[in-house]
Amino acid sequence: MDINIDGNSRDHMAGSMIDRKLYQCVRQHNIDEYFKTLVQRPLAEKLVTPCGNTLLHLAASYGTDEVIAYLTEEFPSLITTTNSQQDTVLHLAAREGMACTAIKDLVKSEPSLTRKTNTKGNTPLHDAVIKGNKEFAVFLASKDPVVAYYNNKNGRSPLYLAVENGNKNGILDDLLKSIKREDGDAPPKGKSPVHAAIEQRDIGILKKIGEAMPELLRLTDEEMGNSLHYASSIGFLEGVQFLLDKFHNGAYGRNPEGNYPIHLACKSHSVRVVKEYLKEFPYPKEFLNKKGQNILHVAAESGKGNVISYILKQDAKLVEPLLNEMDEDGNTPLHLAAGYGKSVAAFVLVRDKRVDSSAVNNENLTPYDLAEQQSKSAEEKFDKANEMDGQHHSKDVEYGLKNSTAENSTDSTSSQRKDKAFDLKRDTKKSSPKHEGLINYFGMVTTLSILYIYSRPKKSLSWHFTVTPGLIISQAKEESKNRIGNLLVVAVLVAGVTFAGAVQLPQLRDNNYSSEHHPESNSTITASRYSSYENHLFQRSWFSWLLS
CATH class of the missing domain: 1.25.40.20 (Ankyrin repeat-containing domain)
Structure with a gap:
């Protein structure tokens, strides 16, 4: 204003x-x-x-x-x-x-x-x-x-600034x-002072506002939604508890993206906030966002394995209506975890016997099919980003190594295929496309490895050990030997890649988080922070074999 x-x-x-x-x-x-x-x-x-x-x-x-x-x-x-x-x-x-x-x-x-x-x-x-x-x-x-309540050019009112300054x-x-506002006055617009108190996680100031002017608790921010949306999104437990008591109806409001506060709680890492919501609303199946997604959908899409684990441990009557429900695209929670390369979420879900890993979405894809499709797309994107990075490097450094184009040329046809199931969005402002592609690549290869073990269309053991009719004895022995070897390779490599993913991906996430606070360090990030060149080649060869 x-x-x-x-x-x-x-x-x-x-x-x-x-x-x-x-x-x-x-x-x-x-x-x-x-x-x-x-x-x-x-x-x-x-x-x-x-x-x-x-x-x-x-x-x-x-x-x-x-x-x-x-x-x-x-x-x-x-x-x-x-x-x-x-x-x-x-x-x-x-x-x-x-x-x-x-x-x-x-x-x-x-x-x-x-x-x-x-x-x-x-x-x-x-x-x-x-x-x-x-x-x-x-x-x-x-x-x-x-x-x-007047907002300056930064959208801050004097009341907001008083909260932001810590009640100076x-x-x-x-x-x-x-x-004090009169009854019937139009509510102020712009950034809410309540949101400022939540941002600082200051329960004392939040309570002061609630006691003096409870109507301010109902203010809605154009970007963040109401106060419960914001407190839930940052995992502010005390704030959520206070607002559920003083602004209970806020739990039934959707933010601009179409999510209820309980959805945002499941997108955060705070299991305690999710617990608070389930205690207050023991019927989470009733909360669907504008995409038709329940709380397991959003937790899976965000890769919050700890939240998913907590939800799955709740009463069966609460959990079962969520497990295999489909959103407007026909995706179950496992589909979303698979399609977005959320390996921990996929691991937790696929190991639950109640989850239907063979369900197909509107594109007639199972979670494994989707992971396979997205993995190929991630590899193509990484190859392209790697090639572009190499071209840029060669311009700046005369003695720079030239990237091999052998793999890129063989995949030129598949790189043109459009991915109809998902549009994986990445924030490339914080790091280079190459590093973003590497993160996406690791997430997808780990997820695909997990689903390969637990939900890939199974071949019978007789297929692995039955010799093709008509082969001579020496060839039959060689074929059996190769199949047994392949099974051992799968067992060892999948275990290794899964473990590496579980360890490395949280580190990558932490690195991204720290880069938001230290943007000047982004230019120094190199692929060596994620894996050695030799280890990367090893995983690429394994990944190519897995997709074959």
């Missing part, structure tokens, strides 16, 4: 500069004949500092009552004049911590000043809160309470007392 009031803004450099003598007079609260001589019409209205502050701006910043009173009476046009940053005299008074009598009288005589915004979209109340100017902030809020100087407490 950006409200601006037209003022007498001007080209400040066209005015005359305020000299040292006038500065001293303002600073010393000195209004004598000498000062009045220096300040003559029409010169006074054009006198400015390099950044466009008028004499009244200076007087406001120094809190000189006498000078402010004299200038506002003699030169009223200065009251609404702004500097180069569109600051009024109230902005400077708010930032400098000056709440002198003359300034307060100015607010009373010119109330529109409280809503005037500068180039940052801040009102004087914004600046007072940011600077911790408690006295002036409370005064402004008492004179024009609605301004406490107790400003939040006083604001909550000063800005």
